[in-house]
Amino acid sequence: MTDTELIEKFLIGDIGAFNQLVWRWEKSIFNFILKMSGDFEASKDICQKTFIKAFKGLKKLNDHTKFKTWLYQIAVNHCRDEIRRQKKHKMISIEKLQEDCEEGAILPENLASDGRNSPDFHWNQKEIREILDQAFERIPEEQRLVIIMKEYQGLKFSEIAEILNQSINTTKSRMYYGLNALRKVFDQWDIKKEAFEYDL
Amino acid sequence: MTCEEAKNYFMDYLYQEIDDEGRKTLEAHLNSCESCRNEMAALKNTSTILQSYEEVDPRLNLIFVKESESVWQKIREQVENYLGSGTHWGTRLAYGLAIILICLSLLNMEISWEDGHFAFKMSLWPRSESTQFQESAITKNDLIEFQKDQILLMNKLIDASEAKQRREMILTLTDFTQEIERKRKSDFIVLGTSMEQLQFQTDQQLQLTNQSLDGLFKLINVQSTQQEIRR
Numbered sequence: 001m002t003d004t005e006l007i008e009k010f011l012i013g014d015i016g017a018f019n020q021l022v023w024r025w026e027k028s029i030f031n032f033i034l035k036m037s038g039d040f041e042a043s044k045d046i047c048q049k050t051f052i053k054a055f056k057g058l059k060k061l062n063d064h065t066k067f068k069t070w071l072y073q074i075a076v077n078h079c080r081d082e083i084r085r086q087k088k089h090k091m092i093s094i095e096k097l098q099e100d101c102e103e104g105a106i107l108p109e110n111l112a113s114d115g116r117n118s119p120d121f122h123w124n125q126k127e128i129r130e131i132l133d134q135a136f137e138r139i140p141e142e143q144r145l146v147i148i149m150k151e152y153q154g155l156k157f158s159e160i161a162e163i164l165n166q167s168i169n170t171t172k173s174r175m176y177y178g179l180n181a182l183r184k185v186f187d188q189w190d191i192k193k194e195a196f197e198y199d200l
Numbered sequence: 201m202t203c204e205e206a207k208n209y210f211m212d213y214l215y216q217e218i219d220d221e222g223r224k225t226l227e228a229h230l231n232s233c234e235s236c237r238n239e240m241a242a243l244k245n246t247s248t249i250l251q252s253y254e255e256v257d258p259r260l261n262l263i264f265v266k267e268s269e270s271v272w273q274k275i276r277e278q279v280e281n282y283l284g285s286g287t288h289w290g291t292r293l294a295y296g297l298a299i300i301l302i303c304l305s306l307l308n309m310e311i312s313w314e315d316g317h318f319a320f321k322m323s324l325w326p327r328s329e330s331t332q333f334q335e336s337a338i339t340k341n342d343l344i345e346f347q348k349d350q351i352l353l354m355n356k357l358i359d360a361s362e363a364k365q366r367r368e369m370i371l372t373l374t375d376f377t378q379e380i381e382r383k384r385k386s387d388f389i390v391l392g393t394s395m396e397q398l399q400f401q402t403d404q405q406l407q408l409t410n411q412s413l414d415g416l417f418k419l420i421n422v423q424s425t426q427q428e429i430r431r
Contacts (some may be wrong), residue, residue, distance in 0.1 A: 001202060015264055015265065015266050017261075018264055019264055020261055022262050022263075022264065023262075026260055026262065027255065027257060027258065030256070030258040032260075034256060034359070035253070036256075040256075043258070044258060044260060047258065047260060048260065048262060051262055051264075055264055086215065125254055128252050128253060128254075129253060132249075132250065132252075132253050139308045144424065147250070150215060151247065151250045151251065152250075152255075156217065157211070157212075157215075157217060160241070172208075172211040172212070174206070174245075176210060176211055177209050179243050179246050179247065180243075182246050182248075182249075183242055183243070183245070183246045186246065186249060191249065
């Protein structure tokens with residue numbers, strides 16, 4: 001059953017149809033929020049809030065074919081609130097700020113392993129998540145949003161533009177500059193593509 | 201195609217949102233421009249690194265259930281459906297005022313101006329002269345009388361409680377005594393039955409003994425008779 005069909009069933013009183021929508025989109029929305037916020041527990045809360053808001057507001061959605069972009073809009077708004085909240089409460093030492101300014105981005109100490117230069121070296125999944133979360137924090141929020149939606153959520157540029165209420169050219173431009181910014185971070189940390197590749 | 205123009209297509213090319221004509225043109229440029237070729241390779245590298253971030257299964261187990269609506273919510277929904285989203289704000293205001301007036305008349309609300317302020321009175325049925333009462337000041341004697349009544353009431357309650365407790369205790373003791381009596385009788389019966397059984401067993405033993413002795417005496421008599429005959 002398509003999203004549109006499930007929405008129509010829900011609107012005539014079938015709450016099970018809404019639950020099916022939730023189970024279909026839960027993982028995607030959660031992973032998007034997790035990459036944006038970097039906090040697993042906070043992401044669970046934000047994900048719940050997103051679906052609760054969708055539950056309450058779905059009858060006001062006129063074009064049911066836009067459900068996906070509408071749902072992501074709700075998630076983006078909640079993520080922005082969370083990021084603002086995190087920024088308010090985050091304590092950063094003056095020494096760290098100075099370091100970051102002088103030397104550019106620095107790879108976290110726990111990940112700065114000497115064995116990284118070995119050709120057989122591979123990061124494990126936990127380390128990969130940590131590295132990428134930290135790298136994402138170093139690029140502007142708007143670029144991060146576009147990169148995550150494109151790389152991980154598989155959204156088209158036109159869909160991302162609609163979600164973020166911006167032009168397609170702006171979206172592509174932010175993608176381009178975001179990828180370049182991340183490349184610089186990886187270069188500074190001496191992060192190589194080969195260390196991320198697994199033999200399946 | 202210049203390098204600036206080529207860069208406008210980089211993202212479409214990287215994420216396969218480019219049309220065939222655009223792809224051919226861009227690839228032709230990349231083949232001839234090392235700088236753009238290197239930049240495209242670097243962007244692809246970055247994208248590959250990002251792809252290594254695996255998805256997590258949150259296992260939120262979210263389930264939505266239907267909330268039971270209160271009567272007020274149902275009425276509100278019905279009114280909203282009736283008015284509709286396209287109704288003019290003036291119409292809604294008029295309906296709202298009409299509802300308020302109806303409610304006021306049902307509640308027999310009386311609004312008057314007294315001593316420099318508004319006074320509100322209301323009741324659910326029409327007021328009659330006999331139901332009205334006059335307020336009067338409470339005196340010290342009234343308070344003392346009230347206190348006396350309270351004390352009398354408390355004493356009555358305490359007495360009633362004590363009487364109830366006594367009755368319950370008597371009932372309990374009576375039951376207990378009857379139970380003891382019943383057990384005593386039962387014990388005697390058991391005892392009596394045991395004595396009877398014992399007596400019966402004893403009689404049986406004696407009978408057996410008598411029979412044995414009779415047999416023995418007969419044997420002795422027979423032997424002595426035989427001895428006499430031999431002599």
